[in-house]
Amino acid sequence: MAAKVDLFVELNGKKVDVKSIETKAKEVWKEKGNKMKDLANAELYYQPDSGKCYYVFNGKAEDDSFFEI
Numbered sequence: 001m002a003a004k005v006d007l008f009v010e011l012n013g014k015k016v017d018v019k020s021i022e023t024k025a026k027e028v029w030k031e032k033g034n035k036m037k038d039l040a041n042a043e044l045y046y047q048p049d050s051g052k053c054y055y056v057f058n059g060k061a062e063d064d065s066f067f068e069i
Contacts, residue, residue: 011048
C-alpha cells in the first residue's frame with residue numbers, strides 16, 4: 001500500500017492544500033466552457049504572498065489567467 005501524502009504551502013500563517021489549488025484550476029477550466037477531456041496539461045504557479053494562482057492551460061495563458069486562493 002502506498003503512503004498517503006498531503007502537501008501544503010504555508011506563508012505568514014496562511015496554509016493552502018495543494019490539492020485544493022488543482023481542484024480550483026479544474027473548476028476554472030470548466031467555468032470557461034471547456035470539457036475536462038480537452039485539458040491536456042495545466043501549469044499552475046501559486047504565489048502565497050499574493051494569494052493568487054496563475055495558470056497556463058494547454059500552453060496558453062491570458063493577462064487574466066489567475067484565480068485567488
